[in-house]
Amino acid sequence: MGVKFFFELPLKPLDLEITMCETALMPRKKKVPARALKGASRAGRPVSLKELAAHLGLSPTTLSLVLNQSPAAGSIPQETKDRIFRAAKGFNYRPNFLARSLRSQRSYTLGVLVPELGDGYSPMVLSGVEQYLLQEGYFYFVASHRHKAELIEKYPQMLLDRSIEGLIAIDTPVLRPLSRPVVAVSRHDEVEGVTNVVLNHDQAASLTLDYLMELGHQRIAFIKGQVFSSDTQVRWTSILEAARRHGLRIRPALVAQLEGDSPSPEPGYVATQKLLAAQEPFTALFAFNDISAIGAIRALRGAGYRVPEDVSVVGFDDVYSAAFHNPALTTVRQPLREMGRLAAETLLRRIASGPDAVYPKFLTVEPELVIRHSTAKAPARFEGKRQVR
Amino acid sequence: MGVKFFFELPLKPLDLEITMCETALMPRKKKVPARALKGASRAGRPVSLKELAAHLGLSPTTLSLVLNQSPAAGSIPQETKDRIFRAAKGFNYRPNFLARSLRSQRSYTLGVLVPELGDGYSPMVLSGVEQYLLQEGYFYFVASHRHKAELIEKYPQMLLDRSIEGLIAIDTPVLRPLSRPVVAVSRHDEVEGVTNVVLNHDQAASLTLDYLMELGHQRIAFIKGQVFSSDTQVRWTSILEAARRHGLRIRPALVAQLEGDSPSPEPGYVATQKLLAAQEPFTALFAFNDISAIGAIRALRGAGYRVPEDVSVVGFDDVYSAAFHNPALTTVRQPLREMGRLAAETLLRRIASGPDAVYPKFLTVEPELVIRHSTAKAPARFEGKRQVR
DNA sequence: GGATATTAGTAAATCGATTTAGTAGAATCA
DNA sequence: TGATTCTACTAAATCGATTTACTAATATCC
Numbered sequence: 001m002g003v004k005f006f007f008e009l010p011l012k013p014l015d016l017e018i019t020m021c022e023t024a025l026m027p028r029k030k031k032v033p034a035r036a037l038k039g040a041s042r043a044g045r046p047v048s049l050k051e052l053a054a055h056l057g058l059s060p061t062t063l064s065l066v067l068n069q070s071p072a073a074g075s076i077p078q079e080t081k082d083r084i085f086r087a088a089k090g091f092n093y094r095p096n097f098l099a100r101s102l103r104s105q106r107s108y109t110l111g112v113l114v115p116e117l118g119d120g121y122s123p124m125v126l127s128g129v130e131q132y133l134l135q136e137g138y139f140y141f142v143a144s145h146r147h148k149a150e151l152i153e154k155y156p157q158m159l160l161d162r163s164i165e166g167l168i169a170i171d172t173p174v175l176r177p178l179s180r181p182v183v184a185v186s187r188h189d190e191v192e193g194v195t196n197v198v199l200n201h202d203q204a205a206s207l208t209l210d211y212l213m214e215l216g217h218q219r220i221a222f223i224k225g226q227v228f229s230s231d232t233q234v235r236w237t238s239i240l241e242a243a244r245r246h247g248l249r250i251r252p253a254l255v256a257q258l259e260g261d262s263p264s265p266e267p268g269y270v271a272t273q274k275l276l277a278a279q280e281p282f283t284a285l286f287a288f289n290d291i292s293a294i295g296a297i298r299a300l301r302g303a304g305y306r307v308p309e310d311v312s313v314v315g316f317d318d319v320y321s322a323a324f325h326n327p328a329l330t331t332v333r334q335p336l337r338e339m340g341r342l343a344a345e346t347l348l349r350r351i352a353s354g355p356d357a358v359y360p361k362f363l364t365v366e367p368e369l370v371i372r373h374s375t376a377k378a379p380a381r382f383e384g385k386r387q388v389r
Numbered sequence: 390m391g392v393k394f395f396f397e398l399p400l401k402p403l404d405l406e407i408t409m410c411e412t413a414l415m416p417r418k419k420k421v422p423a424r425a426l427k428g429a430s431r432a433g434r435p436v437s438l439k440e441l442a443a444h445l446g447l448s449p450t451t452l453s454l455v456l457n458q459s460p461a462a463g464s465i466p467q468e469t470k471d472r473i474f475r476a477a478k479g480f481n482y483r484p485n486f487l488a489r490s491l492r493s494q495r496s497y498t499l500g501v502l503v504p505e506l507g508d509g510y511s512p513m514v515l516s517g518v519e520q521y522l523l524q525e526g527y528f529y530f531v532a533s534h535r536h537k538a539e540l541i542e543k544y545p546q547m548l549l550d551r552s553i554e555g556l557i558a559i560d561t562p563v564l565r566p567l568s569r570p571v572v573a574v575s576r577h578d579e580v581e582g583v584t585n586v587v588l589n590h591d592q593a594a595s596l597t598l599d600y601l602m603e604l605g606h607q608r609i610a611f612i613k614g615q616v617f618s619s620d621t622q623v624r625w626t627s628i629l630e631a632a633r634r635h636g637l638r639i640r641p642a643l644v645a646q647l648e649g650d651s652p653s654p655e656p657g658y659v660a661t662q663k664l665l666a667a668q669e670p671f672t673a674l675f676a677f678n679d680i681s682a683i684g685a686i687r688a689l690r691g692a693g694y695r696v697p698e699d700v701s702v703v704g705f706d707d708v709y710s711a712a713f714h715n716p717a718l719t720t721v722r723q724p725l726r727e728m729g730r731l732a733a734e735t736l737l738r739r740i741a742s743g744p745d746a747v748y749p750k751f752l753t754v755e756p757e758l759v760i761r762h763s764t765a766k767a768p769a770r771f772e773g774k775r776q777v778r
Numbered sequence: 779g780g781a782t783a784t785t786a787g788t789a790a791a792t793c794g795a796t797t798t799a800g801t802a803g804a805a806t807c808a
Numbered sequence: 809t810g811a812t813t814c815t816a817c818t819a820a821a822t823c824g825a826t827t828t829a830c831t832a833a834t835a836t837c838c
Contacts, residue, residue: 044568044744048794059818064796072797075815097551098496099794102487102823109530117516118709118726120509127506130533139530139551141498144519162486162528179433265713294713320509321710324654324683337507355433437824448788453826461827464785488824491793 047091056087063088067095101163110140110347111159111167113152117144119263120291120319121336125170125185128340136348140164145172147228147261166347169194170340171230181350181359183343186230190361195350197343197363201235204332204367205242208286208314211369213246216378217284217312221254223271223296225288226261232288235316239286253280258292268295276303283311283378290315290322290331297327297374308376318370328372335365436480445476452477456484490552499529499736500548502541503559506533508652509680509708510725514559514574517729525737529553534561536617536650555736558583559729560619570739570748572732575619579750584739586732586752590624593721593756594631597675597703600758602635605767606673606701610643612660612685614677615650621677624705628675642669647681657681661688672700672767679704679711679720686716686763697765707759717761724754 053060058080065073066084073081087093101107112129114122126142133140141159145151156178159167167174169184177192185197212220222239225232243250256271268287272295275282285300287293293315297307305311307327315322318333342363350359442449447469454462455473462470476482490496501518503511515531522529530548534540545567548556556563558573566581574586601609611628614621632639645660657676661684664671674689676682682704686696694700696716704711707722731752739748 046568049796050794060795061797061818061820062816065817068796070797075817077816080816094550096491096794098487098491099823100796102485102491102825103794103796105823107487117512117519120709123506123512126531127533130506130531134532139532139548141528142515142519142531143523143528144516159528161483179435264709291713297715320507320653321713324680324710325713326686326715438826439824449825450788450790450827451786454787457826459827465787466785469786485824488793489826491795492824492826494793 047093049093049095052087052091052093055091056083058084067093107163107165108138109162109164110138110344111156111162111164112140112142112170113155113159113167113172114142114144114170115147115172116263117142120321121289121317122170124319124336125340125343128337128342129168129344130340131337132341132344133348136344138348140168165351168340168343168347170343173230181347181355183347183350185339185343188230188234193359195346195360195363197339197346197365198234199231199334199339200364200366201231201238202241204316205235205238206245207367207369208332209239209242209246209248211371212284212286212312212314212375213248215284215312215375218248218378219251219254219280219282220248220284220286221275221282222250222256223268223275223285223287223292224255224257226258226267228261229258229288235288251280253278254282258288263291265291265295265298268292269299270295272296272299273303276300284314284375285311286314287316289317290319290325290329293329293331293374294321294325297325308374310379312375312378314375322370323372325374327374330372330375331370333368333370335368339365436482438482438484441476441480441482444480445472447473456482496552496554497527498551498553499527499733500545500551500553500556501529501531501559502544502548502556502561503531503533504536504561505652506531509710510678510706511559513708513725514729514732517726517731518557518733519729520726521730521733522737525733527733527737529557554740557732557736559732562619570736570744572736572739573619574728574732577619577623582748584735584749584752586728586735586754587623588620588723588728589753589755590620590627591630593705594624594627595634596756596758597721598628598631598635598637600760601673601675601701601703601764602637604673604701604764607637607767608640608643608669608671608673609637610664610671610674611639611645612657612664612674612676612681613644613646615647615656617650618647618677624677640669642667643671647677652680654680654684654687657684658688659684661685662692665689665692673703673764674700675703676705678706679708679714679718682718682720682763683710683714686714697763699768701764701767703764711759712761714763716763719761719764720759722757722759724757728754 049060049063053063056063062076063084066076066081067088110133112126114126116122129140141162141164143155143159145155152172153175156167156174160178160180164180166181166183167178169182169187171186172184173187173189174182174184174191174194182194183197184194186199187196188198224236240250254275256274258267258271260267268291271292272285276299285296287296293313297313300307300311300313307313313329315329315331317336318331322329322331342365346360346363350357438449438452442452445452451465452473455465455470456477499522501515503515505511518529530551530553532544532548534544541561542564545556545563549567549569553569555570556567558571558576560575561573562576562578563571563573563580563583571583572586573583575588576585577587613625629639643664645663647656647660649656657680660681661674665688674685676685682702686702689696689700689702696702702718704718704720706725707720711718711720731754735749735752739746
C-alpha cells in the first residue's frame with residue numbers, strides 16, 4: 001500500500017486527482033488543449049494512453065511506466081517525466097479501469113449480499129462495510145435477495161461472474177463453497193472458505209436473563225426468530241443454556257415464533273397475541289429483535305397491559321428506531337457497524353493473503369445490554385391488578 | 390432486450406446458467422471433465438474461450454459467435470453448436486466480464502451516491518433502485534458521503550473512473566455536469582445532463598395545511614430541514630405559498646430549523662425546545678421529516694404536552710419507524726421506493742437513448758398524506774388547560 | 779462445365795491498459 | 809580500442825473477450 005500510482009487504481013486518490021476533477025467532466029467548450037490529439041480522435045471518449053503517447057511522440061510503455069512510478073522508469077530523465085505528467089493532467093488522462101483490471105487480474109471490487117435494504121439491520125452493517133472498503137480503494141456491488149431461494153442461489157454466481165474478489169454475505173446463507181473468499185455476518189454454519197462474524201449469543205442470553213431476573217422476573221416469555229433468520233437457532237440454544245444455568249424454567253406456552261417475512265412489527269404483534277391467548281401469565285418478554293419487540297408492545301397495550309409497568313420487553317439489535325420508540329427499548333445491542341467493518345477488513349486481509357492461506361472460521365463480537373425504558377421491576381406476584389394473568 | 394446471450398451479460402440468466410451453478414464454484418475433487426484442457430492450463434482460474442476453443446479444435450471466433458447466438462453463426466451446423474454448448478457447460482465456461490465490457494464499451498454498471506446508509510431514507514430509495522436494476526441486468530456501486538464536501542466532490546469522478554454508465558444521486562448535490570447521464574432524487578437545482586426526480590412539494594404542503602386547518606389548527610409551528618438537505622428550500626417555499634393560499638399566517642417565532650447532521654431525532658428535539666422557549670403558543674407542528682417529528686414529540690412530552698391531544702405533529706417521508714412509533718405518526722408519505730425505481734428506470738432509458746437524446750429535466754411524483762395517531766382536532770382555543778400557552 | 783452461392787468456418791484487429799524482453803546509442807572502463 | 813555499462817527508450821505479448829473481413833470447400837444454377 002502507500003502512494004504508488006499516479007491515478008491510484010486501488011488506493012485513495014492523490015491530491016493530483018482531486019485537482020484533475022475540474023476538467024474531468026464535460027469537455028469544456030473553450031480551453032481545449034493547444035493542439036488536439038491526432039485528428040480529434042474518438043468523439044467524446046476520454047483520451048487513451050496510446051493517444052497520449054502518440055501526442056508526446058513516446059511509446060505507451062514509457063507513459064505507463066512513468067505514470068505508475070514503476071521502478072523500471074528509473075532511467076527516464078525527470079524532464080520527460082514532467083512532460084508526461086503535464087500532458088496527462090492537461091488532457092485529463094484517466095486510465096481505463098476495465099483494461100487495467102483485465103490485465104492485472106484485480107478488480108478491487110467485492111460483492112455484498114443482503115436480505116433486504118429497507119429494514120434497519122442490513123443497511124447498518126453495510127454502512128460499516130462501506131466505510132472501510134472505500135477507504136481501502138475498493139468498491140462493492142450490493143444485491144438483496146428478499147429471502148427468495150432462487151436469488152440466494154444465483155446471486156453469488158452472478159457476482160462472481162462480475163469478477164468480484166470476495167463476497168460478504170449479511171444474514172444470508174452461503175449454500176456452497178465459492179471460488180473466492182467469503183465472510184458471512186451472523187451466520188453460524190461452517191462452509192468451506194467462509195469466515196463467520198458472529199455475535200456472542202451466550203453472552204447476550206446471559207446478560208439479558210441476568211438483568212431480567214435481577215428485576216425479579218421469573219415468568220419470561222420468548223419470541224423466537226423466523227426459521228430463515230440466521231440467528232434464530234443459535235440464539236435460542238444460548239437462551240436455553242443460560243436459562244438452565246440461571247435455574248429459569250422455560251414454559252412451552254411462553255414461547256412463540258415469528259412467522260412470515262414482513263420486515264414490519266406485524267409478526268411480533270401476532271406472536272404476542274398468541275402468547276397472550278395461551279393464558280399463561282408472564283411479566284417479561286424477550287423478543288427476537290427490536291422490530292418484533294415494537295409489535296409485541298403494541299399487542300400488549302392492545303390487550304390492556306402497560307409496558308414496562310405490567311410487562312417488561314427486551315428487544316435485540318438496537319436498530320435506530322429502538323432508541324426513538326416510546327417507550328425507548330431496552331435491547332441487546334449488536335455492534336452492527338463494527339461487524340460490517342470487521343467483515344470488510346477480514347475479507348480484504350484474506351484476499352491479500354491468497355487463496356491457500358489459513359483463515360479464521362469464526363470471529364466473535366460482544367453484545368451490550370442497552371437499558372432504556374421498556375423494562376422495569378417485575379410487578380409483585382399477586383398484587384398488581386393489571387398483572388398478566 | 391430479450392433472450393439473446395448464452396451467458397447473459399446484460400440480462401437475466403437463462404435456466405442454463407442456474408444449472409451451471411452447481412459446478413460454477415470450487416473445483417470439485419471428483420468429476421473433472423474427461424480430458425483436462427491442454428496441459429492443465431492455468432491453475433484454479435476458470436477456463437477461457439481460447440482454451441475451450443483449443444479443446445474443441447475450433448477457433449475462439451466460432452465459439453463466440455455460437456455462444457452469443459450471433460446471426461453470423463447461421464451457417465454453423467447444429468451439431469457443432471451442440472458440441473460447443475456441451476463443452477461450455479461441461480467446463481463451466483463463464484465469459485470474463487471485464488474483457489467483454491472492455492471490448493463492448495458497456496459495463497452494465499451504475500453508481501449510486503447517498504448521504505448515509507443507516508438513516509431509513511436512502512436505503513428505501515436504494516431498495517427501489519436495486520430491484521429495478523438487477524432485474525435489468527445492471528449492478529451498481531454505492532458510495533455514501535456522510536455530507537463531507539470532499540467526498541461529494543470526488544466520488545462522482547471515482548465512480549466514472551470505474552466505468553459506470555450513469556449515476557444516481559440520492560439527496561446529494563451534483564456539483565457540475567458529468568460525462569454520463571445522471572438522475573438525481575430529491576434535488577431541485579438544474580444541472581446540465583441531470584434529470585431530477587422530485588416530489589410535488591406544493592401538493593404536500595397543501596395537503597397538510599388543508600388537513601390541519603380542517604382540524605381547526607391555526608397556530609402551526611414548522612421545523613425546516615438542515616441547510617444541506619436537498620428539499621429544505623423547496624419545501625419551505627411550497628409551505629409559504631400554500632399558507633398564503635390558505636390564509637394562514639406564519640409567525641416567525643413558530644419557525645425553527647434543524648441543525649447538525651446527526652441522523653437521530655436529536656436535532657428535532659432541540660428545534661422543538663427552541664420553539665417552546667419562544668413562548669408563542671401553537672397547537673400543531675409540521676416537522677421536516679419523521680425522525681425530527683419523533684424528536685419533536687419527545688420534546689413536547691418532556692415539556693408536559695400530550696400528543697396529539699395538546700399538540701398535533703405531522704412528519705414527512707413515512708420511513709419504516711413512522712408507523713411503528715407511539716403514537717403512530719401522521720406523515721406526508723414520499724413514495725421513496727417508487728422514486729428509486731423511477732430514477733433507475735429513467736437512467737437506463739437515458740443510457741439506451743444515447744448522449745445526444747433529449748431528456749426530462751424534472752419528473753414529479755405525488756405525495757400522500759398518511760393519517761395516523763399523532764394528529765387530532767385542535768384543542769378549543771381557551772379551554773384546554775394543557776394547551777400550549 | 780464454369781460461375782455463383784452456400785457452408786463452415788478462421789485470421790487478425792480491437793478494446794486499453796501492463797509488463798517482459800529487448801535495442802540503439804552514448805559513456806565508461808581497462 | 810574494444811568491451812562493458814548505462815541511458816532512454818520501444819516492440820510485442822498479454823489479459824479475454826468481440827467482430828469484421830476473409831477463405832477453402834462444397835453445392836447449385838444456367
